[in-house]
Amino acid sequence: MSALRAAGASRPGMVQSLRAAVSRRSFHNVGAMRMAAAKSFHKDEPAAPILKTSVPGPKAAEAVKELDQVFETRSINMMADYTQSVGNYIADPDGNMLLDVYAQIASIPVGYNNPELRKVAQTPEMVDAIINRPALGNFPSHTWANILKTGILKVAPKGLDNVYTAMAGSDANEIAYKAAFMYKRQTERGGPDVDFTPQEIESAMNNQAPGSAQLSILSFKTSFHGRLFGCLSTTRSKPIHKLDIPAFDWPQATFPQLKYPLDQHAEENAKAEQASLDEVEHLIKTWHLPPAAVVIEPIQSEGGDNHASPAFFQKLRALTRKHNVLLIVDEVQTGVGATGKFWAHEHWNLQDPPDMVTFSKKAQTAGYYYRSKELRPNKPYRQFNTWMGDPSKALLFRGIIGEIERLDLVNHTAKVGNYLYGKLEGLASKYPEHFQNLRGKGQGTFIAFDHPKRDEFLVKAKTFGINIGGSGANAVRLRPMLTFQEHHADILIEALEKIVKAL
């Protein structure tokens, strides 16, 4: 392997053939790979993962050491070389190329170095947006409405035709929470035309009631909604996220703890869901800081890939409606196609849409969609900050939407997900101890399973050319890109079997 590596380093023209040679020498079926590569969405993808060194190799280790002088490195999973990454494959500085089914924590939608996005990044409009960044609330561009309508709003969830833009999932959730608090207080006050009292104005400046609302956001155990102070108070996934950070005394309900496969435990799962709903209603009625909104992920992602049924979400919508509590659906991780629908909450067939839906990650921009102007705060400058989002990222999302449409990637992902899930069911029946609680059937490639030695599993995966992530305490979560195809699934399945055999 070292001779190959040396040759690869000194003769770049050899890289492609070396890739084939290396994978031939390693562990993949080259004939099948060649055929597969021919039909890939990404024509420059390697036919299979390429391992030239261990991961991290010497160059990666050197780069980590250099970075550690000035930047946090203890959470580094893999030092990457994005100039060499392509499609579903992430490269590193040592020339390794791993099939990436983690995709920057589920945030790369259409492949590394996507040629269509490269074009978008080079348009005059993008260059303009980068070098002339506006304060969108004060000085929007005359093209901003068009950018929104042809991009972010083109894919707006049904029933939600307005948007506030933001920078990332965390602040998207926080500004949605702020909207909920302002709406709730406005309702309590008697409507949008009723002014603040002098007492409210004075006490708000002292962080005290009545100006500072004595309200809460209700979230669910094992949920993840970000790590700023407000959203972190709703995040309940892991102690390491929350320890030592001051928090609001907000309520949490139990997320239904379902048994998988779902169709084999229908009755007890329905009971768990009803118990959760009862708890939500109890908390809404009794919590000392009444909830202005309930926030929920369609599939709890960071918290361990926890699912609930459409019936559960339908009832939750009805419950929040009944008690005049807003429903915020956090689609930061589930949104933009990975579940086989553009928005995961489309799986629920709600007649009464959520009040707000937050988004980020694969959208590369962020924000919240909302139901109507009624949910805009009653005065200007209440929902405001300097940048309020970023037109350059909105343009990027528009390009991503273009790729999704051009390649029909949502339907594609639904199909590939079914294919992958079927193969995983095969592995689970062959190795039940290694593929526990397989879940995500019918949810595109948004699939997970539990493994008793999860952290070892993730490390071992790299030795078979796979970059894969975890969630919750024991879950291996699959978060491939939307350009993940059946031949990638075959490579993944083959590698998964090797991983568990090696554990």
Place this chain on the structure above:
Amino acid sequence: MSALRAAGASRPGMVQSLRAAVSRRSFHNVGAMRMAAAKSFHKDEPAAPILKTSVPGPKAAEAVKELDQVFETRSINMMADYTQSVGNYIADPDGNMLLDVYAQIASIPVGYNNPELRKVAQTPEMVDAIINRPALGNFPSHTWANILKTGILKVAPKGLDNVYTAMAGSDANEIAYKAAFMYKRQTERGGPDVDFTPQEIESAMNNQAPGSAQLSILSFKTSFHGRLFGCLSTTRSKPIHKLDIPAFDWPQATFPQLKYPLDQHAEENAKAEQASLDEVEHLIKTWHLPPAAVVIEPIQSEGGDNHASPAFFQKLRALTRKHNVLLIVDEVQTGVGATGKFWAHEHWNLQDPPDMVTFSKKAQTAGYYYRSKELRPNKPYRQFNTWMGDPSKALLFRGIIGEIERLDLVNHTAKVGNYLYGKLEGLASKYPEHFQNLRGKGQGTFIAFDHPKRDEFLVKAKTFGINIGGSGANAVRLRPMLTFQEHHADILIEALEKIVKAL
């Protein structure tokens, strides 16, 4: 004017000569302008503001109406056309070009459509950063250390050689606060090697003590540190920012309320500063949620351009050191050259640097510099989120730093600021009722004055071709770009006199 407008709209080739014609017909000294334009940093800048319609004109009004269907518009100050904006001039869709001394709420550093930034935006490195956005904590690029060292860290404040990157000023402050809480609790716990107790781990998941820290951040009255839940609890500038949003019960000290000009009120100002310091010490000793950090702006910006002396800040540093409370300097608005130093806190000549300095706005990226690895949380994933910043913005900041160095813009701004301040002193002695409490002497172009009809003043300014902003209750704040020159100052001064005569 309408004939000119029609001609300008139908014959783009005429625009430049029309600009001259319009300004000749309006109110500026064309001879001086021509000379001035010749020596401008931005060769394509108009010689003077151009007014073809009222602001907003018909096209701008139409664009606002369209945008209002889907996006917040009530806070719009001016609908802009960035494709036509250049240097210090902001254009609108009606062909108006205003001298912009507000600069996207102080966040445009080196002019609209800066040709050098345009080059940076078109580099392969930038395109790569846009289309392959990494999760920096998990999968940084092997080039990230170099990007940091040649950019963000090249201008690191003295004594602070580490950085956590972020997205905007608000989250930069919040993650600095998080670092302070983790550091304080770690110290209380007995050091970085002492583990969390089971009680801490369990209670943190319930948002309760001891896992959720019963600590605070001490800030100052009339301060502004952002509008997310944590930083908003430290923001004390205006009720509209805070009303109806839940807040932490954190302490606020009085910011010294100085009398201007500073040198004529030295004695009473020194007393006000000492009273403020005494209050800080009292709050540190007695507040029921002990402060983990004090956060302060070098000049309170949004809160009204409130200054304090270097002696005050030196004593504040000593005080925080004495009580083992961290000092966070919020340079989100003051940083990157506008005060005639790269960082405003350089004016203080601190021997013992701040523990953390936060930055954003003109940097276009964001984050906090910190003193040493000692301030990194003791475990990975404590200071973490998906993106942790954005390499594309770090590259942009590197380009901005390049422009600042090439044109020596910090020293330039110090000089132009002195020139401008001198002219304003002239206006203030001529119209004392219109230019009250002039302040910012020796602070570059970071200058403000109070006006009894401030809001009218800002509106009227547009009719004389000036885009200018306010701060606090009565202040007009000047926030020109770093490429603002003496000839721009002349235009501004001439316009300011016309504005106050028209009020």
